[in-house]
Amino acid sequence: MSSVIPIQQVDLVGQPIVNYRDVLSGKEIAAIEHECSLYESRPAAAIDALQIVQSERRWISDESLYAIADMLGMSATELEGVATFYNLIYRHPVGEHVIHLCNSISCWLHDYQTITEHLSKTLNIEFGQTTKDGKITLLPNVCLGCCDKAPALMLDGELVENLDIKSIDSLLQGLRGGKNA
Template identity: 80%
Template sequence: MSKVIPIKQVQAYAEQTVDYRQVLSQSEIDAIEHECALYESRPAAAIDALQIVQRERRWISDESLYAIADMLCMSATALEGIATFYNLIYRQPVGQHVIHLCNSISCWLNDFQTIADHLRNTLNVEFGQTTSDGNITLLPNVCLGCCNKAPALMLDGELIENLDIASIDKLLQSLGGGKNE
């Protein structure tokens, strides 16, 4: 039977605040302030702020989320909604490299399953997992927008199209993750 958490406890957790100056680095603060200056309101810089912190830390921890919310003068709940909506904002730790494998209909029609199976078997992970050495995280992605060059993946923000087993092996070898662990 699942435990029922009182609504007041949930609200207290969701609205926890921290002083951003105690959590964020000066370079993160400066970069976020720069982005805020480009918008009419501070909360409008939310995605930019999340990306800035993620670039430094590879993911957005709860503490980082609360600090960003404090800096942007917005609720942590609203920022959490933004962070969890975008699949390129990571709310859990990820590997040094992140592979987003496109699983759109175009990729399915162009051998997605073979590519997916090969990645999972070679890396010894399932979707949503990170290799035991912390090097590579494998994630599915609904669409990368390159259907005419399927199958495709995005590695650390770079699109790689027209995949086959040989190109996957070459890619993994370049990342130091080409053998079962």
Template identity: 55%
Template structure:
């Protein structure tokens, strides 16, 4: 099923074209990795929405990416629960391991690091999400171990860039 067919399927479920906006964005992002301006315009036209309406949806949801991201997008929760249970130390360990700051992507395109206001793991804080996987009760060492495992799967330590 191509993207247009998949979006039309979502429209048939939602009943109204504009109601399928977030699902359309998620479908295109799943195939392409992020939502380019061209993709945004095409989706808006298909759903008979204005580009501004769809952009509003895209920028509201922090899991829709409007610029290229790495193979692994890391969302580190910075809610008050995570902050009080070790967020800062975990955050510093992740940044040091990857050699990048928030909003940056490693030079090899493997990791993008972002914050997230809440991952719904307040009772298991600190937490992070990589792709669809949640990691909870993090320590600086457990966060480094998770990243090292992903790096080893790729076979090399990522080169970094400061943007």
């Protein structure tokens, strides 16, 4: 899944213990330290720390997870629970752009299936996959909270509402630098 983890030792359950300074960049460490200063306990900054590292690396590798856990003074298992609970923390590599297609009941009632089929066919991928050029990852999302503007998706953290085939094609063309998807 990731590069070789610089293991110094393992904990009681066999998880690697790493020194975060061997894995995280100075920029990441400084940003995480700032977030930790805003909370009463270091583990409370777990989501922020995961987001900081992900913003630099696009996903959280095992190596990064162990390093963040070390820095926050928590177990890797505890941090893994946080990371896998939130669908905006990626534990596998993703493309340069990530599309979260809302699959709530409102979106289903407003042509979700047609949008899904068009995205899959146009990108030549299914949910959970990334295009061969590494540009776009397509993921489902339980609800984006914009049911009054369904169907909707989130692209790189920005909501796109009232989707139709034309708006999807325009969006994909923009992602591909004006080239046909």
